[in-house]
Amino acid sequence: KKKGIITGKAIWFVRHAEAYERMISPWDKHILTRTGYEMTDYFTLMQRIAIAYNNAVEDADKDELKKMFLLMYEHITDQGVCWGSCWGNIHHYGYSVRNMYAAYFLMKNVLKEAGKLDEAVQTMLWYSQTNELYTKPVENGIDMDTFNTASIGCMSSILLMDDSPEKVRYLRSCGRWLDWGCRPAKGLDDSFKIDGSGYHHCNNYPGYSVGGLNGATQMIYILSGTEFGVGQLAHQTVKNALMAMRFFCNKIHFPLALSGRHPNGTGKLTPIHYAFMTLAGTPDGTQQYDKEMGNMYMRLADGANSTLDKKMKLKIQMLGCAPEDDPQGNLALSYGCTSVQRRDNWSAVVRGTSRYLWGAEHYVGENLYGRYLGYGSMQILTAPKGENVTPKSSGWVQNGFDWNHIPGTTAIVLPLEDLKAKIRNVDISSGVEEMLYSDEAFAGGLSQRGVNGNFGMKLHEHDKYNGSMRARKSYHFFDNTIVCLGTGIENIVDQHPTETTVFQVAATDSKAENYWKDYKVGDGKSWLDNLGTGYYTPQPVKFSGLVKQESRTEDTDKPTEGMWASLVFDHGKAPKNASYEYAVIPNTTREQIDAFAAAPTYKVLRADNQAHIVSSDATHTVSYVLFETPKDMLPGGPLLKTDTTCLAMVRMVSAKKMLLTVAQPDLALYRGPSDDVYKDGKRVERSVYSRPWRHNPSLEIPVRVTLLGKWNFEGNEAIKLVEQTNKTTTIEFVCKDGLSFNVELEK
Known part of the structure; x- marks a missing residue:
């Protein structure tokens, strides 16, 4: 001055x-x-x-x-x-x-x-708009940004007041607002979903969820044990979101395809949220501390050295909590078009797109080249035993990464300038952004009691780019083996090849470089990368040994380079009805993958545009991805037919007992043909924010399955007996929200 x-x-x-x-x-x-x-x-x-x-x-x-x-x-x-x-x-x-x-x-x-x-x-x-708390909620959920930026503001503004009857009224209203806001929201509304997804921008969005959970978990903790605390449903819903996040993150990093518009390998969950929920008690209110959450926190916070984490770890350890083992099993996030398989310390994360859920979000200067992230990508996250899993330990760094070859995807290989997102403001409901949708409703996963599962999608690229690109893709998870199938691969682009990427692995040190320099191809059917992940490819593939790749960063567009090795199926230019088959076995050895290639533990019973059906002798399981309503009897087991498209899995527990799981991946936020608008025969780019159906609840879709033999089971509102003879049993599943429904059957 x-x-x-x-x-x-x-x-x-x-x-x-x-x-x-x-x-x-x-x-x-x-x-x-x-x-x-x-x-x-x-x-x-x-x-x-x-x-x-x-x-x-x-x-x-x-x-x-x-x-x-x-x-x-x-x-x-x-x-x-x-x-x-x-x-x-x-x-x-x-x-x-x-x-x-x-x-x-x-x-x-x-x-x-x-x-x-x-x-x-x-x-x-x-x-903080605290006076809005007086308005009685009428629907579940609130905006994730509100949890992130205003919820603590509401609480702070109330606690800042001197004690008074008005302060009590604010607290009661705040508790009610928080309770409704944490409950499962319908349609594509924020913040938390019935399947564990954390929502923002009309999709499962961990990058925003960590901010929202910062507010939600602290608010739940602050109000716990008081008359103002949230109810059991709200508490359990937030707990489910945290449990799902710690399952699809390995260990704490977001998978690339779940990183929103920041696919740079730096996004992470926040361990302290699990600590707040530990101290908030169990959802049913019977226990003062939630030790299950405490065990999760102790595993996730290993290595976290902030002052708060150091104090919290000591406090939670005194409650008798210890680090949980790495999560195992299978998770299907229907509202995220995502499936995750975990065994040992590795995870496999599959991501798709549908007419309800965008496959990638692009802003100016953010995610310029990640268009294919939702094209059925599968990222294997792994690390040597005893080490923390990170993107780098899993063979991913941004330098030199070829955005055309995201593992698992089937895509047209384009020059980077053609692959770069053409971002614009498409309507008055959106900003300057790109979030493209398919016009297909069939995309999602099934989880059989959280152990194994499958995933299927009808891939159809938006007409903004290459609308003739189509494929039917599926993944079948059998313990430590993942069977990957693709059929009906086609497009009319004759300037560039179409390829399915099996792996693209960075050589980030001299040890990895030497591994690939000395790599012996062998019979061309069994492969082992330097991270210990094995691949079985019964069809011809194209292997690129150690090569220097040039690329661009996803945000600044600056040139990068790095040493990489890759394996792809080359479907040629303008393919028609091309296909592929391969299997992935993480955490294996050269001897084990060679033995698997000599005698695979699975059989492909059918692979066409109608259905992908795979059996696993090792797990006594048959996995069904039925893209179309079957016109004839299905091969491979007791499931004979269904009356509509669906995902299914049958595991024979014994000759007289089986577990049947059915899911309808169509979220059914609306029915009938796609609501796409056409101009000159091509779909017009429109934002999801302009779609009136995005607030709709998921509709029920009945799925009838017919089994060979007379089977007995205990039904409920969602699973009913339709017809039974000495030769067949027909059951109706009332599917909703893309969830998986399980039933045990006995003869």
């Missing part, structure tokens, strides 16, 4: 800069580097000062920190961060002011002493 004039960089709100997003690209980075400090930085500093004040021991330090805080408080209040101000654009401001809430709460006594408390309370009530 000089001669009454305050100098220095200005404080600005990021959303104001959006007015320039069509004039300057990338607008946010230009504004950020050429002007002052965004509001987030200001409140982050205030929060750090507040924390330092509360930790300070010396009076002189506390006095200095108090002066600094009050000076910043008075300045930002003078600049308009106060009750009733909207800054000209009152949306998405939660990200910019979320650190204000904790800062003001921690300095409650300082603000009260300075006569500023009532003013600060009003400011927090305004920006």
